[in-house]
Structures are given as C-alpha cells and as structure tokens.
Amino acid sequence: MEREAIYTEESMEEIESTDWDFMGENTQMHLHSLHPYPARMIPQIPAKAIELWSKKGDRVLDPFAGCGTTLLEAVIRGRNAVGVDNNPVACLISSAKTAYYSEEDVKCLKDFLETLDAMINSPDLIPSIPVYKNMEYWFAEEAIDELGKIRACIHTLEGKPRQMALCCLSAIIVRVSYQGSDTKYVRKVADFVPGSGIKGYKVKLKSAIKCIEEINEKKTGKAEIIRADGRNLEAIGDSTIDLIVTSPPYLNAYDYHKYHRHRMQWIDGDVAFARDNEIGKHDTFTRKGATPDKYFEDMARCFSEWYRVLKVDAYCLIVVGDAIVSGEPVPVGDRFVEMMNAVGFTFRNRWIRSLDVNRKSFNQQARIKKEHVLLFKKMYNKL
Template sequence: MTQKESELRQYDWTFQGANSREGVHSIHPYPAKFIPQIPHQLIEIYADSKSDVVFDPFCGSGTALVEAMKKGHSSIGVDVHPLACLISRVKTRPLPDDFGNRAREIITSVRNRYPGDVEPPDLPNIDHWFKKPIQQALTLIIDELEQVENQPTKEALQVALSSIIVRVSNQDSNTRYAAVEKDVTAEDVLQKFSQASSKIESAFKKNSEWRRNSATCDVLNENILEVEPSDIPQKVDLVITSPPYPNAYEYWLYHKYRMYWLGLADPTEVKENEIGARPHYQGSNPRDETDFEERMVSLFDLLRDITTEDATASFVVGRSVIQGEEVDNGKLLERAADAAGFYTADSASRSIPSNTKSFNPGYSKIKDEKILTFKKL
C-alpha cells in the first residue's frame, strides 16, 4: 500500500458538527464508540482497491465494519461482548423482509396477552432495576421472540428490544449505572419497542445502495487475545480499531441487563475478559499500565500473522487515569507494536469535541487522543 508522508496530519480529525448517528449507526446506543467519520477517512487514505479487507479486533457495535462495507470492502470484526457482536451482525447484513410485520405481530400479541402467565426470569436484583409491569412486558416480548424461527429476523428484533431496555429500566442512563425513579409503564415498553423497530426499518432504507455490493462481513464473538490466526477467514489489508482504554468505560456493566434479558451471557464472565474494565485496576491487587501494554503486544503478534506484508494498522487511542496518574496509551501502543515487529508509520492528534461527555469524571480534563498507524518492519 502506498502512503504519503504524514498524510494523517493533512486532515481535521475532529469532524466538528458531523452527523455520527446516520443510518444504521443510530439503531442502538453504544457509548464510547468512535465516530464513523474516522474509519471512513482511514479507509479513504489507506485502501488501494476494493479487494482490501478491513479488520477491527475490537469491533464493538460495528462502526468500522459498516464503513468498510459502504466502500465495498469485506470486513472482519472480533469482540468479546456478545451484545456488540449481535448489533454488528444485524448492521452488516440486509434487514429481513418480514422484520416489520413480525415486530407489529409481537406488539399486538403482547397487548392481548398482558399481563400473561409467563414468569419473569430470575435475574439478579431484578426488582431494584425494573418495575413489576416492566418485567412482565419485557418477559412477554422475549417469549414472543423465542417463537421467531428466522435467525436474522430474530436478531434484528433482539436489537430493537435491547435498544430500549435501559430506557424502560430504573437505570439512569447508558453512562450512569445508578437506579432512579422513572415514570414508565408496560404500554411505554410496547410503544418504545414499536418506535425502535420503525427506526431500524428507516435506517436500513436510508442510503442502502451500498448493501448491493459484493462486500461480506464476518463477526466473531471471541476474546481477541485467544484468537488464533486460523480463526481469521482471510488475510487483512487494513486494521482500523479503537481499543478499550484501561480504567475507562465498563461495557459489561452498562450493558449488563441487556445481556441478562436477551440471554446472551453472564455479564460477570464477560467482565473477566474485558480489557480496560475498571475492576481490574482497583482493589487490593490492581493492574497497572504494563498489563495493557502486554495485552497489546499479544494483539500485534496476531496482527503480524494475519495481515498482508504492506498492511496498515490504525489505532485511535486516548489517555487513561490509573491510580490517579495519567497514562499515555499511545506510547504504550508504540512500544507494544515495536516489540511485535511493527513501526509507527504515521500519527496525528485528534481534539475531543467539547460536547463529548466523559464517562469517568477523572477523564474530563483529557482533551485529545491519538491516531496512530503502524506497518510491519
């Protein structure tokens, strides 16, 4: 792949005022993801042909995968979070023709059945986080979803339901894990599910011409540190990712009840494999920044084996606060890359827009992040 010197610095990576929630990027909340304009621009810079394959080892809700497919590139994503993989799968394939009708049938059926005779699942602290009528409405929707035979349709409906779970729960928000009083009813659950389903339909209809290209997408629900080169279905030309920063945002916690309700996984087990989760950096035997660096060395070892000789690996990474000290994760990444046989080919700084909310109060003074591109030595 060809690259101009310091090409990254020719662009304003802030994208102030850009719409980051257009089309399928809007169908499910997923805080701490990077905006689609970043992978879009990186693909513009580094892709030489439509045959170039894009890989995101921390794919989250599929932002880079979608942007790759929009440009005609096949893509591969890996994430330890089953919810992230569910959202990514739904975003990167066509919406089944029966989706809208099935959503409306489920809503009608639940209205007729409510309150029903199906017992809510035995979830931890369910009464603390969900009012009884909300539990019953969600239980009936889940029961209806279990009757959907077409897996892509079922998964798209699961994404619609997942997108509203925090709003109908007592959880304050997607970025604040605290119980608050909300004026929500069982009918609100059905209305919000209906709105979420309609939103998905609209999102897939808007700017959908890219879905007619030949690009494919593979999503693997795996711990990237345990992935073998043979697990990756084809050689990779572009790596575009934003790794989870140490001690920053806890994906497992804020999506906890989404995973519980959908039966995707035990969130506490997900936490154990989540790079960067705060509990790993607290308590009597906390990890430090060297742990993140070691994990990134393992990642670069994998990238060395699965990428083509001229491949580029672009990372968006910010700083962390660990035990009161600010840590430059960009420098840790550069050391990890060097240890695995990569060099820093280009870099740029990106200002974090002032309206971007920090999920951790200790990070509120951090105003920028780095974009780093690595190549094999």
C-alpha cells in the same frame, strides 16, 4: 484531573492536527444510531481510513468491534469486514447493523411491527423473562412484563429479522430500567409509565427498518462477527487481513460488561465471558495501588495477533486515549508506539484529535478531551 493527550517525543505543535477531528459532522447516520454504546468511535474515522488504505474486496478487521462502526463503514464501501468482540451485546449489534436484509426480511420486520400489539395483547402469550439475580431491584414489575412480552414475540421470528428485532429490544433495556444511564451502573428509581416499554420498542424498530431500507443496497461487502477474546484471534488465518482499524478499550475508563449486564441477560448472552475477558476495565484499575501493567500485557498479546493476521504492506490504524491510574498520568499513545514497534510494526504517523465533548457518547466524568490516532504498517513477515 483531566485526561489530555500525553506525548513524550514530540510537542503538541508538531503533531496536533484537525485531520481526524470531524467537528460538527453527523455521526448518527445510517444504522450507527441503532443501539447505545459507550465511547464508540465516530464513523468518519474508519470511513477515511478504509478509503485511504484499502480497496474494494479487501478484508478489514476490527479486533475490538464494539457496536460495529468500522464494520458497517467497511461493508458499505465494498470491503469484507471481520469483527471480534468478547461482549455478546457488541456482537449482536454488529451482526444486526452489517447484515444484508432481503425484501422478504424487510417485509417480515414490517409485518412483525404491524402485528406486535395484537400479539402482545393475546391472552395466550406467555412473557419470556430471563431469570437472574436482583432483576426486580433494577426494573419495575410492569417493565419486566412488557419486556418479557416483547421478547416472547421476538422468539416467533427467525434469522436476520429475529436478530434485528432482538437488537432493538436490547437498545431500550437501560432506558426502561432503574440503571442510571448507559455509563452509570447505579440504581436510580423513577416511575415507569405503563406502555412506555412497548411504545419505545416500536419506535426503535420502526426507525431501524427505515435505516435498513435507506442503506441496504449499499452493503456490497460481507461481514463476519466472531465472539472471542481479543488476545487470541485463532479464528483468523495468518496474513489474511488487508487493513486493521480499531479503537481498543481505553485504560481505566469503562466497564462494558457492567453497563451492558442487563442487556446481556435479556439476549441470553454470556455475562461471565464478557466480564472475564474485558481488557482495561475501570473496576480493575481503580483499586488501591493499581498499576497499568496488566493492561499493557494484554494489549501486547493483541498486537502480536494483529501482526500475525495482517498482510505485508498493510496498514493498522489505532485510536486511543491516554489514562490516569492511581492518580498518575499514563502515556498510552506513546506506550502503544513502543509496543507496536517491538512486535514488528513500522510506525508511520501520529495525529492528535480533539473530541467534541458536547456530543460524544463518553461518560462526561471521564474528562477525555483528546486522543491519539496512530498509523502503523507491516513491512515484512518475521522469519
């Protein structure tokens, strides 16, 4: 069954719009192509929202930061970004993309890239290889060795250069493994070409350095990345956020902790925390007799936190798709409107956007063709 957008109060003709489609536009500019990430929001959406409903110096929150799309668009527009995610890979990507790199930082990365082969070929280098169950099942022996050598070299760096270098390593992990793809956690054995891991890493790092130099001076805002459960934003004060732009995990679509599991191991991330705090994960809602109730319970807690941290007269834009659970369609967009109103938000508008299925980073088998763009406003503080 295909996942069209579902709506119960209005007809398609009344709400469908191309205002948020951005068909044919480049979605990989700047550092947005730094790291693979399933189902990422295209940058044009937060860019438009930030321009419409915030001003320079404002604080923009993405409570499901993912790969930092909203955060990067905020900082290059002079806003201060706050990103929250339970996944250490997401936090690493967001941090690497949004950081401002000094001339010294850039020089350090260039020197690292230039001397990487010499370091790797040094007889004194001891590969830095994480220990976790079934690693040999998922990687060729030569791939493990190459990744371990790169990782050992990265450990010689500090600060932002180390962060970016590690992010580039994370970006190539799935490509050199036996994992089927970034959205398929199945083993698919293929011959590993010796040297391809190191070559791929150097290409990725070189591209990242180029992107840093192209966009660095545009980053006039600052970003704060918080690794936390999105249902509890205790690190963010009451009424301190000027705009929320986010795309929550889609119900029954992905298992981010699973697709990023090997990456988390190689960056020393907390796999259990990401797994246990993931909302809407596919594994949970494909079980026999599953219902969507837990997803909406989790999102209700998130919505209450968003209301608490958002300032009065500030907006919240949500991008979300509908779902199928136990063979039944679930009108997620409509439920979100009801739940946000119950929390205290005022519903302002809804658009239905069509996805470019030939280009999107979704698993094609998810068959999501349309999604909701929902706009809310906080009109007052509760007594």
